[in-house]
Amino acid sequence: MKSVYDVRQLLKQFGTIIYIGDRLADLEMMEIEIRELYNTKAISKEQFMQAISILKQEIDIESRGG
Template structure:
């Protein structure tokens, strides 16, 4: 699967969906953390390239921080 860039959480969901992974727990923070774990596995097994991985990771970390601030 070739992905050029990841700009939104939806883009990350589409990347994961391309590998048969759909994440929805009903808890946004938990979803973001699970997406991060899945992306790390895909990267470690060389199924996604470093650019996509880095973009997705930065986006997920940013979204996780927003969610944590919102919940506090």
């Protein structure tokens, strides 16, 4: 997993499509969903760590106005 697109594809495998219309809100909702998938053991620790890392980086960029 290398990009937000990859995280979206992972979520899509579980029937989750997130589009709120606000990129920051989308990223935050994706983070919530990834955490839920990990807590229910639907994804591996490696997938979880990669996805959260990508999302945190993107959230940081968006929060700074990027």
